[in-house]
Amino acid sequence: MTLAEATADDLERLDVSRADLWEKNAWRPYFAKLREEEPVSYCPESLFGPYWSITRYDDIVAVEADPETFSSSWEHGGIVIFDMQDTGVQLRMFIAMDDPEHAEKRKGVAPAVAPSEIAKLSDALRQRTADILDSLPVGETFDWVHSVSIPLTTAMIATLFDFPWDERHKLPEWSDWAAKIDIGPDPVLNAEREKHVFEMAARFREIYDERRAAPPKGDLLSMMAHAESFGDMDEQRFIGAIALLLVGGNDTTRNSMSGLIERINLFPDAWAKVKADPAGLASGAATETIRLQTPIAHMRRTATRDVELGGKTIRKGDKVILWYNSANRDEAVFPDGDRWDPERENSRRHLSFGYGIHRCLGARLAELQLSTLIEEMAKRDMEVKIVGEPERLPSCFTNGYEHINVTMSRSDG
Ligand code: HEM
Numbered sequence: 001m002t003l004a005e006a007t008a009d010d011l012e013r014l015d016v017s018r019a020d021l022w023e024k025n026a027w028r029p030y031f032a033k034l035r036e037e038e039p040v041s042y043c044p045e046s047l048f049g050p051y052w053s054i055t056r057y058d059d060i061v062a063v064e065a066d067p068e069t070f071s072s073s074w075e076h077g078g079i080v081i082f083d084m085q086d087t088g089v090q091l092r093m094f095i096a097m098d099d100p101e102h103a104e105k106r107k108g109v110a111p112a113v114a115p116s117e118i119a120k121l122s123d124a125l126r127q128r129t130a131d132i133l134d135s136l137p138v139g140e141t142f143d144w145v146h147s148v149s150i151p152l153t154t155a156m157i158a159t160l161f162d163f164p165w166d167e168r169h170k171l172p173e174w175s176d177w178a179a180k181i182d183i184g185p186d187p188v189l190n191a192e193r194e195k196h197v198f199e200m201a202a203r204f205r206e207i208y209d210e211r212r213a214a215p216p217k218g219d220l221l222s223m224m225a226h227a228e229s230f231g232d233m234d235e236q237r238f239i240g241a242i243a244l245l246l247v248g249g250n251d252t253t254r255n256s257m258s259g260l261i262e263r264i265n266l267f268p269d270a271w272a273k274v275k276a277d278p279a280g281l282a283s284g285a286a287t288e289t290i291r292l293q294t295p296i297a298h299m300r301r302t303a304t305r306d307v308e309l310g311g312k313t314i315r316k317g318d319k320v321i322l323w324y325n326s327a328n329r330d331e332a333v334f335p336d337g338d339r340w341d342p343e344r345e346n347s348r349r350h351l352s353f354g355y356g357i358h359r360c361l362g363a364r365l366a367e368l369q370l371s372t373l374i375e376e377m378a379k380r381d382m383e384v385k386i387v388g389e390p391e392r393l394p395s396c397f398t399n400g401y402e403h404i405n406v407t408m409s410r411s412d413g
Helices: 009-011 017-022 026-039 055-063 102-114 115-119 122-134 145-159 170-179 186-214 220-225 235-266 268-276 278-293 365-378
Strands: 040-043 051-054 300-305 307-309 312-314 319-323 383-386 401-403 404-411
Touching: 040 145, 040 312, 051 055, 051 186, 051 268, 055 307, 055 319, 102 115, 102 220, 102 235, 115 365, 122 145, 122 365, 145 170, 145 220, 145 365, 145 401, 170 186, 170 235, 186 220, 235 268, 235 365, 235 383, 235 401, 268 278, 268 365, 278 365
Parallel strands: 051 319
Antiparallel strands: 040 051, 300 319, 307 312, 383 404
């Protein structure tokens, strides 16, 4: 059966969570079909059990605007397609809590990532970006993911936490282990994960206690240490809050930086325009990259009551998957949605950062880091050409890359 021949019944069964669709970058036509014909569809069988797919922009906004009906709580399984209770060490992150506890914890972190605070990091972010770009080899093949996206994201997060610079290599390692929530019951892997998570917690606890004893300053840990709502947090919640900030910023920002390279290769004319006017277009180019990459392809909610959506009845306890990658290409909102257009007027409406009470707290930081990267690349008149095929992650959650081999030219003027 080809996709064009699929009947409504076939579409009902379509399992868009299949890893191969993501690894082969083959998901677009499936979501286009669902958006057009079955925007609220039920998949009765998958590796993760049955789930609802929500693929249109307006329906996702409606779900996120009603957090009482559509819960994020880890108690119902959490915020990703695989159930959070299934794994070993539990990280109580406020992204996987409902109000009022979520709101209270969010309030403790939010001031530290407010636009005015993030603006203070801009000089340090620019310097670290410039250092990395200037260290890249001209005319040789190298992996953009490992030479730029990973070190630059690590530098950004270390700057945010004011984490000891010579220990920064531990941040992506801890974050990768904390994020492995789909390893299932394997005791060896779970023990390994626990070891890394506890090491992370112990080191952050030390620094947190130092910052708590010192006068408040502008970094995230100091602000958390001096915020009332974090003062009496139990250990599990402390680990959860740190892990959330690490994991939340890590793969997402990394994969946006990698996604940028794919976009400038696919749309060289648009890249030429950005290079000619970085002051006017870098910010739009960053937003468009985040829209099209959609580094977190989905968030999940669980229905707390029977509810109607798009003419279907979602039952209490059902898993509801919000496909941001699809909403970001919804023709009703983004015409010619697969095109990378730094001049697109409404590109900021994308849902890559979610919507409503859980909307991403790191959005401003991620945008600033990405537009700084674009400005610094433009300043150096950089041309980055992909060699071969990018190697993608086999995941319907982290939408990103393992490797992108490239060659690069740069003006040294
Ligand atoms: C391009 C980069 C990023 C993307 C695409 C992204 C995406 C997301 C998404 C989809 C959510 C959930 C929204 C929802 O459920 O409605 C979220 C929440 C969150 N993100 Fe990000 N994120 C990015 C960068 C960051 C960074 C750099 C940080 C930390 C510095 C961060 C910290 C958080 C936190 C703390 C939450 C939880 C908010 C809450 O539950 O109230 N994110 N992010």
